Amino acid sequence: MTERETRCLAEKAAVAARRGAGLGRLIRIEMSKLARSHLFWAGFVLLAGFALLVLLGFKTSNFNALQRTLNKLGRGIDHKPFINGLLYSAWSMGLGHSLLAPLFVTVLFAWQLAGEAKEGTLRSMLLRPISRLQIFAAKFIAVYFFVLVLLVFQYGLCLMIGHFGLGQEGVGLVVFGKTFFNDEAHRPWLMGRDLALERMALGCVLGCLSLAPLAAFSYLLSALLENPVVAILTGFSVYIASVLLAEVPFFTELRPYLFTTYTSFWKGVFYPEIDWAGMWPAARMCGLFAAAFLGIGAAVFRWRDIRT
Amino acid sequence: MPPDLLLRTENLAKRYGRRTAVDGISIEVRRGDIFGFLGPNGAGKTTTIRMILGLIRPSAGRVELLGYEMPAGRRRALVRVGAIVDTPAFYGALSARANLELFAALAGGATRAQVDQAIRRVGLAGREGDPVRAYSYGMRQRLGLAQALLPDPELILLDEPSLGLDPRGMKEMRDLILDLNRTEGLTICLSSHLLAEVQQVCNRIAIIDRGRLRFQGEVGRLLEQRPTWRLRATPADTARAVVEEFVAGGCGGGERAAAGGDGPGPTPGAGAVRGEDGALLLELAAEAIPEVNARLVARGVRVYEITPLSATLEDVFLKLTDEPAGAGAR
Numbered sequence: 178m179t180e181r182e183t184r185c186l187a188e189k190a191a192v193a194a195r196r197g198a199g200l201g202r203l204i205r206i207e208m209s210k211l212a213r214s215h216l217f218w219a220g221f222v223l224l225a226g227f228a229l230l231v232l233l234g235f236k237t238s239n240f241n242a243l244q245r246t247l248n249k250l251g252r253g254i255d256h257k258p259f260i261n262g263l264l265y266s267a268w269s270m271g272l273g274h275s276l277l278a279p280l281f282v283t284v285l286f287a288w289q290l291a292g293e294a295k296e297g298t299l300r301s302m303l304l305r306p307i308s309r310l311q312i313f314a315a316k317f318i319a320v321y322f323f324v325l326v327l328l329v330f331q332y333g334l335c336l337m338i339g340h341f342g343l344g345q346e347g348v349g350l351v352v353f354g355k356t357f358f359n360d361e362a363h364r365p366w367l368m369g370r371d372l373a374l375e376r377m378a379l380g381c382v383l384g385c386l387s388l389a390p391l392a393a394f395s396y397l398l399s400a401l402l403e404n405p406v407v408a409i410l411t412g413f414s415v416y417i418a419s420v421l422l423a424e425v426p427f428f429t430e431l432r433p434y435l436f437t438t439y440t441s442f443w444k445g446v447f448y449p450e451i452d453w454a455g456m457w458p459a460a461r462m463c464g465l466f467a468a469a470f471l472g473i474g475a476a477v478f479r480w481r482d483i484r485t
Numbered sequence: 486m487p488p489d490l491l492l493r494t495e496n497l498a499k500r501y502g503r504r505t506a507v508d509g510i511s512i513e514v515r516r517g518d519i520f521g522f523l524g525p526n527g528a529g530k531t532t533t534i535r536m537i538l539g540l541i542r543p544s545a546g547r548v549e550l551l552g553y554e555m556p557a558g559r560r561r562a563l564v565r566v567g568a569i570v571d572t573p574a575f576y577g578a579l580s581a582r583a584n585l586e587l588f589a590a591l592a593g594g595a596t597r598a599q600v601d602q603a604i605r606r607v608g609l610a611g612r613e614g615d616p617v618r619a620y621s622y623g624m625r626q627r628l629g630l631a632q633a634l635l636p637d638p639e640l641i642l643l644d645e646p647s648l649g650l651d652p653r654g655m656k657e658m659r660d661l662i663l664d665l666n667r668t669e670g671l672t673i674c675l676s677s678h679l680l681a682e683v684q685q686v687c688n689r690i691a692i693i694d695r696g697r698l699r700f701q702g703e704v705g706r707l708l709e710q711r712p713t714w715r716l717r718a719t720p721a722d723t724a725r726a727v728v729e730e731f732v733a734g735g736c737g738g739g740e741r742a743a744a745g746g747d748g749p750g751p752t753p754g755a756g757a758v759r760g761e762d763g764a765l766l767l768e769l770a771a772e773a774i775p776e777v778n779a780r781l782v783a784r785g786v787r788v789y790e791i792t793p794l795s796a797t798l799e800d801v802f803l804k805l806t807d808e809p810a811g812a813g814a815r
Contacts, residue, residue: 202590213579296574298574298575300540301575301588302591303539303540304538304570307592
């Protein structure tokens with residue numbers, strides 16, 4: 178390598194380092210904005226409220242479905258020891274992932290660019306010497322990290338509430354039904370306490386990753402639309418329509434093209450043996466959908482006129 | 486681009502479908518100028534400023550900001566540019582100081598002393614800890630200016646800086662702009678539809694109407710180039726005919742370049758003749774007056790009075806913006 182080539186490489190590395198440092202600084206700024214916003218604390222309060230609601234449900238339910246499940250495992254098994262903190266935590270997590278997290282993710286990501294555009298702060302940001310792509314990337318990364326923090330918080334909170342509210346008596350976690358399995362007909366099984374904690378932690382992280390296509394789609398809408406309310410409603414509508422379409426038998430041909438078809442891969446952690454090879458295609462499809470939505474969103478944001 | 490030019494646009498245009506918002510605007514802002522961008526509401530001022538700052542992509546034409554082609558060079562150019570576009574927008578839950586620090590951080594960061602100085606400069610000292618949502622409109626305008634001053638701009642673009650301010654606030658804003666220009670040597674480009682503000686503050690202006698540039702140059706020369714004269718003479722009909730012949734003969738003295746505008750082309754409306762209270766009002770260059778007088782006398786007209794009337798920017802502005810689109814200077 179000649180001296181000139183070496184110098185050229187060094188200059189390129191310096192430029193890349195500066196850009197990296199710029200992105201890092203932007204991510205920190207976005208995180209500090211999030212941490213100081215009402216939305217941040219509202220997320221924690223909503224999750225805590227949801228956890229308490231599920232606890233209330235646990236306290237008042239007669240658990241007929243659980244008893245029927247245990248009857249399949251063997252006659253005379255009483256369901257009461259299984260109504261423990263582990264079952265509560267896993268149920269809260271599962272429900273939270275299926276119901277609450279999509280709602281949260283849609284609102285958070287659809288708000289980011291459209292909300293700031295509507296309030297004029299996006300314009301103020303773009304009057305500063307930073308690239309639009311860096312803003313686009315920094316916001317996405319910061320909010321995604323925030324979603325991960327929320328899910329980890331939910332995981333910890335549910336374990337704590339479960340432990341103190343219902344106790345963990347050592348019989349483990351009975352895994353059954355649609356909350357845990359993608360195929361409802363899967364045979365229920367009993368997971369040991371330590372394994373359950375480990376699998377739930379893994380489910381928390383993979384569940385967060387499975388939200389990437391919805392996050393990217395909502396973010397694309399945010400880049401495309403100037404009204405955050407329209408972006409959020411459109412995001413919800415598309416998500417719900419995709420979920421419903423996937424359930425309709427004569428739309429089976431359509432399923433491979435819907436991102437919601439692939440987003441439950443994280444439930445694979447609740448099977449007796451984790452089938453990584455079986456989970457990978459769905460995870461990869463999630464990644465591809467997310468990358469496509471982000472690519473289109475970045476292009477739109479880069480070329481869009483800021484008229485608000 | 487010459488080093489004393491901080492901003493130059495060439496035939497800048499923006500079209501939205503069939504509607505043309507800005508049509509071929511070419512302006513130049515020189516170092517040390519307080520440049521006024523004047524036009525009625527909806528004339529295209531904000532769209533032009535947004536194109537200059539890279540918020541909107543032009544349909545045609547080019548922008549050079551501090552020597553960098555926009556929008557390709559916006560990251561380099563905006564390092565030394567502060568701006569308020571439309572209403573200054575901030576994070577309402579954060580304090581003024583936190584907002585200033587945050588936006589300055591996006592431009593590489595400002596020291597605490599710089600932030601303090603900007604706050605003092607715009608008269609918000611003592612209120613910098615309050616959340617911005619508690620700020621009045623006028624305070625937000627000041628905060629917007631403080632934000633534009635950070636970290637260290639050479640050029641400041643202000644879009645309607647006095648909009649929504651009370652008379653005292655407007656005066657303070659004018660004083661502040663003059664002070665920044667005089668004491669810190671900042672070049673300032675401001676848009677406004679308030680003629681008095683522009684006349685009091687700016688040394689050079691551009692007048693834009695219906696997306697087209699109608700004039701660009703020094704305020705004083707704009708006023709000089711469109712002087713109105715009152716002529717009292719008898720018989721009035723003959724006097725009018727003489728003057729109209731003079732004007733029709735292309736002797737109106739309205740050559741734009743000679744009269745003070747920066748660009749080529751005739752001055753719109755030069756040589757116009759109107760009647761008022763038994764007198765004639767003539768728009769002629771001062772150099773044309775002796776010749777008009779000589780012709781009047783030669784035709785037997787008795788001239789009692791030819792008096793210059795002092796034009797205001799408002800007069801000139803209204804004349805320029807009343808004229809049909811396309812008649813203005815380009």
